[in-house]
Amino acid sequence: MTTVKVESAMQKQTSPYKWGMVIDLDRCTGCGACVVACQAENNVPICEKHEIAEGRDMHWLRIERFWVGEYPDVRVRFLPVLCQHCHDAPCEPVCPVYASYHNPDGLNGQVYNRCVGTRYCGNNCPYAVRVFNFYRHEWPKPLDNQLSPDITVRSRGVMEKCTFCIQRIRRAKEDAKGEGRMIRDGEVQPACAQTCPTDALVFGNMADPDSRVARLARSPRRFQFLEHLGTHPSVHYLKGGGREHA
């Protein structure tokens, strides 16, 4: 009986989906809509000033800002950074309790109720996108009404991170299954991509060569964040073009 269970789980290791994202830096204006969308969708706690001063900001998605050059030939570059969902993820093998794992769709999952808070994964992540609940966060009433029932509220001592809005993927899968089809391109979007005013963030199935995200990832402008580390991220960036005049 148990053997059967293992086999069915084994079969689930292959999936027709490989979720990925393309971020077009030529479109990104750095406006921050994605940051709030992510926080709203995923019950990410509100961090007070002193927490952020300690480097304990909990945003799953941040926008890195780079200054290049000096006045008046100065430029700014923005880089939205979220979990890169690496296929060779440095965070996964170091977890002593298998809280961080790779799911068949290519996502780096995080099992909150298994996490014991060693923070090894966070230390090992070159992108610094894993955030740890150093404090117990509260949502003063009635602010707690905004908490989404689809996702757990993580307690103190737990590591958390971007999930590509797995609850949305799950919902789309159920809908698709009910109709006996695959998820259509563009049907499921994480909160950040959904709200991005400039359409800089595009999400989809990399395993489908015709999906918008796969087509964009073949752009000559494509690069990956810290590509030389060999983590094979699921997130691809497209270089900002032009700007030759500084």
Added chain:
Amino acid sequence: MKRRTFLQLGAMTAATAVLDGCRPANEKLIPYLVPPDEGVTPGKANYYASACRFCPAGCGILVRVSEGRAKKIEGNPDHPVNRGKLCARGQSILQELYHPDRVPQPLKRSGPQGSGKFTPISWEEGLAILTEQLKTLQREQATDWLALVTPQLRGTLAEVAASFMRSFGSPHHVSFDLLSPDWLKLANSRSFGNQSLPWYDLAETRYLISFGADFVESHLSPVHYGHAFGQMRQGRDTVRGHFTYVGGRMSLTAASADRWLPARPGSEGALALGMARLLLADSLYDNAAFAANGLRPETLLKALERYDLPMVAQLSGLSQDVIVEVAREFATTRPAVAMAGETVAFQTNGAESVRAIQLLNLLSGSLNRPGGVYPDGGAMAGPENSFGDLLSLVEVMRRDRIRVALIHGDPVHAIPQTTGFREALARVPFIVSFSTILDDTAMQADLVLPDHACLESWGDVVPLSSGRDKAIGLMQPVVTPVFDTRQFPDVLLATAKRLGSRMAAPFPHESYLEMLKGTMAKRLGARSGFDSETTWVDLLRRGGLFETSREQGKGYRWVAAATVPAPAEPRFAGDEKEFPLHLQVYTSPAFHDGRGAPLPWLQQLPDPMSTVVWDSWVEINPKTAAGLGIKFGDLVEVTSPPGSIRLPAVIYPGIRPDMVAIPLGQGHQGGGRYAMGRGVNPLDLVAVKIDGEQPQPAWNATRVRVTRISEKGKLVTVGHPEGSFRSELIEI
């Protein structure tokens, strides 16, 4: 358990363990402990269409509601303004609804004025107090002793407010917003005889030059133009639109530009005219456009003779080569469009500078053309000088000619001190606030009659810039009210009823909702038969009335009587020796004019340029800062002729050395736990009366000096203070 069963199970487990030994640990362990996809079972949620009234852009929203509680706000894909997209502020109005410090029910002042001490009362009592105050005015034949101060309202709400004041018999209704585009209406009516706001076709343009128009942060319709900007950059296969930004500070919008021209503040209009002159001299203008607008290039060139290249270069502080290059690019790339924004407008020569920039659109043939500029489809008449109205009201209040002031919004925070509004308001014996939270204005009030939050309200939201099509968003309550609050227009209606039949005559409707239905029916009825209930439900379901007719409205045409734009020399408050630096106040993408400050998501949102959280800061050029001995995060004092504030310094590479900039929005005395006492309000520095000028909304025409106080600025940034130097690693 029987012994036999136990042994059977034991054997099975052992066998499994042996079998599993050959497999990687990952596959062995995880299936047991992790149900597929973390056992997430998404609940069934309802989506309600509504509209956002946080800023005047008026985007359409969809609110996800489960178990009767609003959970998440998304853009309405059918709404022509935002097309399913939404900014940081729009998503945060959820926290307006569930803010822990909302005013739960009507309040009556119990301590001295401004003490913030209130006693909760019932609506019956609250309305009775208000009615009594108004009845006293009526009895004493002093109905013009009533004032109503609101933001610039549109749609049905504007009608209610106007009718209320008209039938009560008071002319003192001021609708004022710090950032309202009065300046644009004024410039348009001077140049085109048509005050309708412009709609820029960014998506189709190939060359955009923005003179201080920060469309990513706040200019007209940030989400709409953000979307169009994405299209302009990468939405076309072979064309990538080019973007040049003119302005002394590199704003968030400027950060996306290909070229940044840090022109001296107040010189932008002259720069535009200098470019126009170059275009005319080199015959790079659009001939047809001149014919269509009844202008002659030779006459115009003659009129612009003064703006020759050396003079313009000297005024703007830019190099001649760059000006020539940009002018040529602008003229030879079609379609090209020029935008004028707040940074330019809020100078003493603002109106004429804006007209000068519009002239560039005429010259390049971009008026009423794809990729150019059109009058907005939802054109509405509106005030061109609400600041003047505000100053007259201040004068009336100062002469003690106002006994009751009804205030919606937070003008005490969002109006510069130097207008005298705060002091004049303190003389008003009875102040009523309709704020949802005890903001700076509500703290001064005698009576607080809390309005519904946006997500609990009915209403029509007329967007400021909806494109060439007309769109009217419809706001509906998506949850039952959290507290015992009432909608502002309903309170006005109820008060009118209590004041007697003469006062109630303009309001035959039972409630604001009925009135709204009437307005919408009228808007529809003119075109088609109206089957009220189903049509109404259909409107609500779609989120409003979106007209997609493609008929070309009347476009912009230069008025024969319009003068050639002639921006005067800019004037600044404060002597250059004593106050060597220009001050620029600007909107951060989080707070707008300050209304976003009470919401914690926005407080925690790192400012994109400085990455500062939960605070105010002043941006200083690295060289200037070094000269003053100021380091990143130091506490400094910024002093202007009318005032001084202390705040931490941010060393900012993207600002002119003779300029400092402070974001608007912080420095609330009230506003709930997240805003109160946080940061400073730069409007305290802004002078309104500048020597030799009429009082005008020239928020960027003040000079300041900066002195270092200590190293304890308590500044918190998310990013590295100096910016990252690893940009080559990410190939940008």
